[in-house]
Amino acid sequence: MTTRTTLSRRQFGAGVAALGAASTLPMPALAQSKTIKIGFVTPQTGPLAVFAESDAFVLEQFRTQLAGGLQINGETYNVEFIVKDSQSSSNRAATVAQELMFDDEVHLITATSTPDTTNPVADQAELNEVPCLTNDTPWQPHFFGRQGDPAKGFDWTFHFFWGLEDVISTFTGIWNQTETNKVVGALWPNDPDGNAWGSPDVGFPPVLEAQGYTLVDPGRYQVMSDDFSAQISAFKAAGVEILTGVVPPPDFATFWLQAAQQGFEPKVVTFGKALEFPQVIGSLGDRGEGLSTEVWWSPGHPYSSGFTGQSSAELAAAYEAATGNPWTMPLAFKHSLFEVAIDALKRSADPMDPASIRDALRATDYQSVVGPVNFMTGPVPNISKTPLVGGQWHIEGGKPVLEIVENGDHPAIAKTADVTLIGG
Incomplete structure (x- = not known):
């Protein structure tokens, strides 16, 4: 096994920082940047590609809303979304998750669309101590499929969806x-x-x-x-x-x-x-x-986005007007994924610090377009169920x-x- 997969990103970063101090090299860009980088792994091609149809619309919504930056504790941060195609492959999902963490140095990694995507991404995030937020996988295949222990849970990974x-x-x-x-x-x-x-x-x-x-x-x-x-x-x-x-x-x-x-x-x-x-x-x-x-969701669901204020019906109508395509269930779950991510970043003590983002995610109690998301209520640690x-x-x-x-x-x-x- 290579160093990349056996060292966590935090350990790796600490080693680089120590070397930099000894040789007067600059600190890693992750520590200096005022841009918050959010990685997103999604099956844009392959047999699961239908899950990703609404990706571009949702990302454009959030990029537009965040064009002026995100205010956190009196400071303004740029927000950058970096998207990687899993190609509907678990192996590819793990590989691009590593790219996002080590090459792009994202502060938060997200993923959706069945265990083939969410599980390998979450596993890499847990291993490398990077905050991770996922949805659109029933919680048992996501949690127990990763050998989760209900008495302990995971430290860095958070997931919301319904269960078996x-x-x-x-x-x-x-x-x-x-x-x-x-x-x-x-x-x-x-x-x-x-x-x-x-x-x-x-x-x-x-x-x-x-x-x-x-x-x-x-x-x-x-x-x-x-x-x-x-x-x-x-x-x-x-x-x-x-x-x-x-x-x-x-x-x-x-x-x-x-x-x-x-x-x-x-x-x-x-x-x-x-x-x-x-x-x-x-x-x-x-x-x-x-x-x-x-x-999982429809335009008739009685929930609204805490980020844009759109009702379920308004989100569906906006999507159909912009794309000419009928609404789909993943539309709202992609939207809610980034809603919860932005909410956690806003509540973090320091969005440049992975542990601060992790702690903010753990304390999530948020009203999203797919319903309430609360990682403190179970059924197992860091899991929230949706209707x-x-x-x-x-x-x-x-x-x-x-x-x-x-x-x-x-x-x-x-x-x-x-x-x-x-x-x-």
């Missing part, structure tokens, strides 16, 4: 509104999300059994598979009427096409990841009608419309329709 208990409650809340044989087929990939959702300890299996559902799990498949015949055959043989999973959009498109070709017609299809995006639903044509998913409801897609005038059909855990987020069976 929330998505399980939401999915079963949708299914419990329907008339089916309660036979559930699971399409879970061999990746951090799939392994967590299918976990016999914290995933779907024990809850489904307790609620009287029969689970048909043909085993983990490899991401970007081009043949789902074995899974489809297993589902048909077992009489599956409810289909669930958490798969990248390209995998669902392949599976759903082959399901039609092979005569597999479930009554309810509820997926995480792939079915969260209007672009994906739109690409399926009539086959997108009635598909359901969890809803989750359920939605179903309908095709209206050739365009996908997402209706809120399940809000049992969060009745303040209004339902807009009832659940309907596919083809029913």
Whole structure:
């Protein structure tokens, strides 16, 4: 292992500083700069690229708002966002995180969009003692996927999103509104999300059994598979009427096409990841009608940005007006990521000091466009949960419309329709 990965950035910086003092070299730029650098790792290319569609819009919002600098303790600091593409690869995410920390010397590193991005970035931040803020990964795959200990937590990494208990409650809340044989087929990939959702300890299996559902799990498949015949055959043989999973959009498109070709017609299809995006639903044509998913955020959510003051509806409208694209759930989570980051920087005693930013993050109690974020309330250290409801897609005038059909855990987020069976 190289020095870069075995020494923390703080230790590395201290060594450079000591050498500089001994040889009259200048101190590192990180100690001198009045520009706060925020690193951002995001999957702008690859199978997860749909998560990054709103990146440019959100970054432009914050760059515009911060053009005059950020006031902290009577001083004005410039704020620079440095973006790196993870290419939807965990290895690449870790590499660019190191680049941000050692080459760009960022003061705070951020990341979003599934464990493939957030986990390697957070691991590098923890190792190198750099404050890190992430979201858009269920908290269990993020925390336990990094071997987190609930009694200790992590020192430098902070994360906000919903958990597996929330998505399980939401999915079963949708299914419990329907008339089916309660036979559930699971399409879970061999990746951090799939392994967590299918976990016999914290995933779907024990809850489904307790609620009287029969689970048909043909085993983990490899991401970007081009043949789902074995899974489809297993589902048909077992009489599956409810289909669930958490798969990248390209995998669902392949599976759903082959399901039609092979005569597999479930009554309810509820997926995480792939079915969260209007672009994906739109690409399926009539086959997108009635598909359901969890809803992390929508224009109807009763929350506003503490940074811009925009309501959820106003943020969605601004995005659609600026880009011509329909709103997506990651839009608000990218926005809230930087909301919370800026809030912590404003509250830090010294934004040039990593420990000061870390301490400010730990004390976060903030009202964001996705709801309250508070890292002091658990469920484990440095984790804050955000609300989750359920939605179903309908095709209206050739365009996908997402209706809120399940809000049992969060009745303040209004339902807009009832659940309907596919083809029913």
